[in-house]
Amino acid sequence: METEALVVQLATLAQDHRVRIATAESCTGGWVAQEITALAGSSNWFECGFVTYSNEAKTQMLGVPKELFVSDGAVSEAVVAAMAEGAVKHSLADLSVSISGVAGPGGGTPEKPVGTVWMGWAFEGQATEARCFQFDGDRQAVRLSAVNEALKGLIKQLSKSTV
Template sequence: MEKITLLVEGLAKLALDQQVRIATAESCTGGWIAQEITALAGSSEWFECGFVTYSNEAKQQMLGVSESLFISDGAVSESVVVAMAKGAVQKSRAQLSVAISGVAGPGGGTDLKPVGTVWIAWYFDGCEVEAGRYQFAGDRQSVRKQAVVGALKGLVKQLNKNTV
């Protein structure tokens, strides 16, 4: 069985056991995280919704991300994914969210944010947002897939922390 499928199955068990609903806020992965979650039968019991916010305007309109963050930090930044993660919980019935923004390539990279740079944030309602910067290698498809796996692993980690 593929690694992603196993991650989603583990995530489903934890979410169901804890009665936690999850939302995704995706940019560079274009809804891939939500697609992997909803590929599992019964995911409607714990998956709330997915926001695909590829443009900065969509991040502002759908998730409430402040325009000033794009100006000061850029779309691929900790501040933006933190705001996206919080917005996904605030704009839905979810208690836990993951947000992702990155440079998947092949173009768009800079010296400060080369191709493969991805920021991921996880937000459990009422807790501190956790965010991390990742540098994934490979082509566009590979970078995006690694980002999906990282996002799912982080959701599992958040739910495992919640059981302590």
């Protein structure tokens, strides 16, 4: 229920501000875009979703520099910032969210344990923001938490906007 309410709130703000939104998702596999498009009328404000699970897809579809995967890793501030900026650049969207994380059950490291998720938000004409989250639970719980935080972040970006 929380997810649906967040999408309704996002829809209202996006339409009020006449903003089109894109998503760039890795560990959530398009779940944010799925929740957005489940709302009738979302075509009025949702531009597109990029599902870039591999590093190669992040580079090819969003323009993430390959060097960032070596220097920072796919689950990092630098990569989600580049993903979010790439989603705006490679679409007609004004605002985007990007997500890259370790959903589990494997793949975690001491530096980036399971549940580590980085998100970025790019809003044309504003500084890109990124934030790291540590979610608890199994793979499904981590991914759902990421979806909800991504939506909350989009709402926050629009709420502080004067567009």
